[in-house]
Amino acid sequence: xxxxxxxxxxxxxxxxxxxxxxxxxxxxxxxxxxxxxxxxxxxxxxxxxxxxxxxxxxxxxxxxxxxxxxxxxxxxxxxxxxxxxxxxxxxxxxxxxxxxxxxxxxxxxxxxxxxxxxxxxxxxxxxxxxxxxxxxxxxxxxxxxxxxxxxxxxxxxxxxxxxxxxxxxxxxxxxxxxxxxxxxxxxxxxxxxxxxx
Amino acid sequence: xxxxxxxxxxxxxxxxxxxxxxxxxxxxxxxxxxxxxxxxxxxxxxxxxxxxxxxxxxxxxxxxxxxxxxxxxxxxxxxxxxxxxxxxxxxxxxxxxxxxxxxxxxxxxxxxxxxxxxxxxxxxxxxxxxxxxxxxxxxxxxxxxxxxxxxxxxxxxxxxxxxxxxxxxxxxxxxxxxxxxxxxxxxxxxxxxxxxx
Numbered sequence: 001x002x003x004x005x006x007x008x009x010x011x012x013x014x015x016x017x018x019x020x021x022x023x024x025x026x027x028x029x030x031x032x033x034x035x036x037x038x039x040x041x042x043x044x045x046x047x048x049x050x051x052x053x054x055x056x057x058x059x060x061x062x063x064x065x066x067x068x069x070x071x072x073x074x075x076x077x078x079x080x081x082x083x084x085x086x087x088x089x090x091x092x093x094x095x096x097x098x099x100x101x102x103x104x105x106x107x108x109x110x111x112x113x114x115x116x117x118x119x120x121x122x123x124x125x126x127x128x129x130x131x132x133x134x135x136x137x138x139x140x141x142x143x144x145x146x147x148x149x150x151x152x153x154x155x156x157x158x159x160x161x162x163x164x165x166x167x168x169x170x171x172x173x174x175x176x177x178x179x180x181x182x183x184x185x186x187x188x189x190x191x192x193x194x195x196x197x
Numbered sequence: 198x199x200x201x202x203x204x205x206x207x208x209x210x211x212x213x214x215x216x217x218x219x220x221x222x223x224x225x226x227x228x229x230x231x232x233x234x235x236x237x238x239x240x241x242x243x244x245x246x247x248x249x250x251x252x253x254x255x256x257x258x259x260x261x262x263x264x265x266x267x268x269x270x271x272x273x274x275x276x277x278x279x280x281x282x283x284x285x286x287x288x289x290x291x292x293x294x295x296x297x298x299x300x301x302x303x304x305x306x307x308x309x310x311x312x313x314x315x316x317x318x319x320x321x322x323x324x325x326x327x328x329x330x331x332x333x334x335x336x337x338x339x340x341x342x343x344x345x346x347x348x349x350x351x352x353x354x355x356x357x358x359x360x361x362x363x364x365x366x367x368x369x370x371x372x373x374x375x376x377x378x379x380x381x382x383x384x385x386x387x388x389x390x391x392x393x394x
Contacts, residue, residue, distance in 0.1 A: 034251060065204060
């Protein structure tokens with residue numbers, strides 16, 4: 001499309017690699033950036049800064065600028081570890097402010113069809129932590145997808161052998177939702193998991 | 198949200214400045230980029246490359262890596278100039294392959310409410326081109342917004358005084374559209390502009 005500029009074509013190509021951004025949006029973003037050189041340079045600087053500074057925590061494998069990360073070095077409860085698929089899930093749980101333990105990021109879920117085996121995830125590292133730390137409970141907070149559930153079952157098997165309690169986040173109706181719009185599977189889980197008042 | 202990384206917070210801030218990208222999407226893009234360092238660095242390089250190489254053509258004021266741009270230096274018909282608001286409009290017209298003349302990018306439209314006057318646009322430069330070149334027709338291809346129409350009327354007044362033919366893109370039904378879904382204003386224009394078979 002941008003027949004007269006190789007660098008612009010390359011920029012559009014790079015933007016198109018981002019999730020949810022197609023050819024048209026990529027072009028729109030590129031033109032927007034061209035209109036403000038200062039924003040373009042600030043974005044480039046910021047990307048290089050993140051690339052240089054942010055790495056994985058050697059304990060929990062979340063993204064961090066310091067190693068170990070603030071959560072691992074912050075005197076949090078060592079007896080409970082929350083296992084998540086991705087760092088973004090960790091941040092979602094942190095936002096709730098309801099968890100005072102530590103985390104472990106798997107960086108993916110088991111998926112035999114895509115060739116993801118336990119060796120591709122940070123599972124060995126999790127088992128190392130379970131050995132050395134005094135961990136009493138592991139909250140398995142993988143997503144409720146087929147792969148997420150399979151990973152949870154796989155981990156539960158290991159934890160049972162080690163005599164460590166394995167828990168899973170509760171299913172139910174999200175706060176603020178209209179019952180009318182709740183899907184049947186969620187409603188079923190909410191009924192099964194009902195609590196006494 | 199990303200309480201433990203200043204550089205990541207800054208990257209999310211920069212991404213949020215892009216059109217159509219809010220807090221959540223910016224976070225998603227940042228996490229996506231973190232997962233692939235090579236893509237992050239390629240994007241940063243590409244932004245710096247564009248920032249260093251792409252500038253405005255000194256004749257038509259479109260974005261270009263060479264000055265004058267390929268269109269201005271490419272032996273295109275000098276007797277007809279198409280005036281557009283933004284370089285992205287120029288590229289949209291070029292994609293059609295139906296225009297063999299040259300372009301002039303205004304970099305905006307007249308908008309008294311936002312304080313945009315003729316002096317803020319590349320109008321003086323357009324008048325210079327009309328003096329020196331042997332221009333016979335100017336196609337005013339500003340958008341059909343209130344400001345775009347006002348700019349078209351303003352330019353038409355000037356062109357009339359100079360004795361240069363001013364034309365406007367045709368209104369009508371887009372190719373492939375269902376008549377059922379055409380808005381009333383477009384239908385009215387399509388009827389008024391009907392052609393004999």
